[in-house]
Amino acid sequence: MMNWLDSHCHINDTAFREDLDAVLEHMAENDVTKAMIISSYIEDYEFAKTISHEKIAFKRSLGIYPGDADAVDETLFERFASLFEEETCCAIGEIGLDYHWTSDNKEKQKEIFSRQVRLAQELHKPVIIHSRDAIEDTYEILKSCPVKGVMHCYSDDADWAKKFLELGFYISIAGPVTWKKAKKELEVIHAVPVDRLLIETDCPYLAPSPMRGRRNEPSFVVYTGKKIAEELGIGEESFKRQLNENYHSLFTL
Numbered sequence: 001m002m003n004w005l006d007s008h009c010h011i012n013d014t015a016f017r018e019d020l021d022a023v024l025e026h027m028a029e030n031d032v033t034k035a036m037i038i039s040s041y042i043e044d045y046e047f048a049k050t051i052s053h054e055k056i057a058f059k060r061s062l063g064i065y066p067g068d069a070d071a072v073d074e075t076l077f078e079r080f081a082s083l084f085e086e087e088t089c090c091a092i093g094e095i096g097l098d099y100h101w102t103s104d105n106k107e108k109q110k111e112i113f114s115r116q117v118r119l120a121q122e123l124h125k126p127v128i129i130h131s132r133d134a135i136e137d138t139y140e141i142l143k144s145c146p147v148k149g150v151m152h153c154y155s156d157d158a159d160w161a162k163k164f165l166e167l168g169f170y171i172s173i174a175g176p177v178t179w180k181k182a183k184k185e186l187e188v189i190h191a192v193p194v195d196r197l198l199i200e201t202d203c204p205y206l207a208p209s210p211m212r213g214r215r216n217e218p219s220f221v222v223y224t225g226k227k228i229a230e231e232l233g234i235g236e237e238s239f240k241r242q243l244n245e246n247y248h249s250l251f252t253l
């Protein structure tokens with residue numbers, strides 16, 4: 001039997017500090033035996049390095065979150081940049097643009113984002129992209145600086161997904177595809193070739209049905225995976241095999 005995987009989780013978040021061992025056990029019990037731990041802060045990244053379980057293979061990424069762009073000065077940027085070079089840092093992310101809460105700092109967000117994409121290009125590392133209400137600008141920046149990567153927790157439409165596929169990107173689907181009102185999310189999974197799909201929890205947020213409303217955790221990725229396999233009419237085993245292939249061809253470190 002193939003394993004499941006979570007291509008984007010935040011188990012280094014304080015939401016898991018009390019019962020992390022149990023959360024890791026749930027992963028092992030549900031065959032979620034690969035996961036990418038995302039860090040937006042240096043302390044979280046250092047903590048992520050200490051997370052381990054004998055049955056689970058973890059990878060780690062680090063990146064300056066777009067919502068933090070205003071707080072970043074040159075000293076902090078350089079600290080991130082030097083950590084990007086570490087072998088433990090398998091990917092640069094999540095990075096991107098988020099105009100949902102504020103678009104007053106678009107220029108600063110774009111600058112921090114582009115500089116990190118350029119570093120990824122120099123270091124030959126993939127990027128993990130967060131884009132919210134900012135898809136056009138996100139696309140322009142990625143188009144101008146070719147890198148490998150994934151559109152995480154993809155929430156835009158199928159037409160935009162195709163444009164990112166043309167840039168060589170993977171599209172990662174999170175819990176909302178399982179929710180009752182999912183429509184755009186279902187169109188997206190049908191528009192993306194299965195060899196370019198990934199799945200994720202983005203936990204502790206966005207728990208899939210039937211866990212919606214609860215704290216999300218990596219073992220819940222199974223609900224999302226099963227839903228997509230069923231929707232696409234492919235067997236779970238072959239879907240899992242494909243997900244593993246995609247994960248490793250994107251995240252080679």
Ligand SMILES: [Zn+2]
Pocket residue numbers: 008010038094202
């Ligand atoms: Zn995230």
